[in-house]
Amino acid sequence: MIHIILHTFLLSISPFGESRVGIPYGVINGLHPVTALSVGLIANLLVFPILLFLIDTFNERLWKFRVYKSQSVKLMRRAKDGVGDKIQKYGFWGLMVFVMIPLPFTGVYMGTIAAYIFKLPRAQAFVAISIGAVISCLILAFGSHFGKMGAELI
Numbered sequence: 117m118i119h120i121i122l123h124t125f126l127l128s129i130s131p132f133g134e135s136r137v138g139i140p141y142g143v144i145n146g147l148h149p150v151t152a153l154s155v156g157l158i159a160n161l162l163v164f165p166i167l168l169f170l171i172d173t174f175n176e177r178l179w180k181f182r183v184y185k186s187q188s189v190k191l192m193r194r195a196k197d198g199v200g201d202k203i204q205k206y207g208f209w210g211l212m213v214f215v216m217i218p219l220p221f222t223g224v225y226m227g228t229i230a231a232y233i234f235k236l237p238r239a240q241a242f243v244a245i246s247i248g249a250v251i252s253c254l255i256l257a258f259g260s261h262f263g264k265m266g267a268e269l270i
Contacts, residue, residue: 120145121155128159134223135160135253143260153257160249163224164242171232192233203234208244211236215248218255224248 120142128138135156142152178184203210215227224245231241 117146120147121151124152124155125159128156129162131225133220134163134225135249135256136218136220136223139253139256140260140263143257143264149257149261152260153253156256157250157253160224160253161246164228164245167225167228168232168238171229191229196230196233203230203236207236208240211241212244212248215245216251218252223252 123145124138124142124147126138127133127141128135130137138159139152139156142155143149147155174184175188179188203214206213211227211231214222214230215224227245227248228241231238231245236244
């Protein structure tokens with residue numbers, strides 16, 4: 117059971133799916149939905165401080181290198197194209213809704229990058245991203261649980 121919790125955590129903190137992969141994995145593999153929700157949410161909320169620390173550290177040290185700079189600019193443009201107008205127009209609420217929608221490329225990673233690009237206050241960005249992540253994780257946990265129940269009926 118501990119390996120399922122660990123896998124759920126690692127999948128939820130990874131940029132390749134975040135809690136959109138971790139929580140369903142946990143539920144499908146026998147974790148109670150509340151446990152999968154808790155593990156996935158904690159992992160997802162850890163992304164914000166870790167990613168901001170990495171962005172600050174790497175930008176400060178590596179910005180002078182052309183390869184790093186060009187890749188960073190590409191990633192920032194991608195984030196800006198995906199959420200730019202909504203975050204500039206709606207600020208806190210736009211960021212929260214963007215993170216809340218459980219679709220690919222709309223999670224905590226892109227929300228954190230967008231908050232960094234648009235220079236939102238970090239405390240405000242963390243609250244918006246956290247609320248969005250909680251709602252997204254609740255949708256995923258309940259959806260996975262009821263989906264598994266439906267599949268077992270068939």
